[in-house]
Amino acid sequence: MKTPYEKFKSIPDASQYQSGTGITEQITKALGADEISFKQAGIGSSLSGQIGVVGKRISSRVYLSYERSLATTTMGITKLTYNLTPKPTVVTQTDEDSAIDLFYTFQFD
Secondary structure, three states: OOHHHHEEEEOOOOOOOOOOHHHHHHHHHHOOOEEEEEEOOOOOOOOOEEEEEEEEOOOEEEEEEEEEOOOOOOEEEEEEEOOOOOEEEEEEEEEOOEEOOOOOOEOOO
């Protein structure tokens, strides 16, 4: 029979599981996602407080993401972003209210 000290010594060290990457990177890899992030809800957003985001680039032009409030039980937002060319981008979103937006980017060098 092992003593409590011997049992404690046999527990694997957490560093064996990290392999030099952070926990967010490990979760991102495990889910097959390209992004896992946390941000503050913006003005006019149907979400409030802190928001968790999971995103996946489907192709060079298409990006799919899901945003959900961490503090409330409201429905999340699913967004599909499609880059038509480097300047115009179409963003569709589905939550309690669905929307389609067209963004045109101006760059000043």
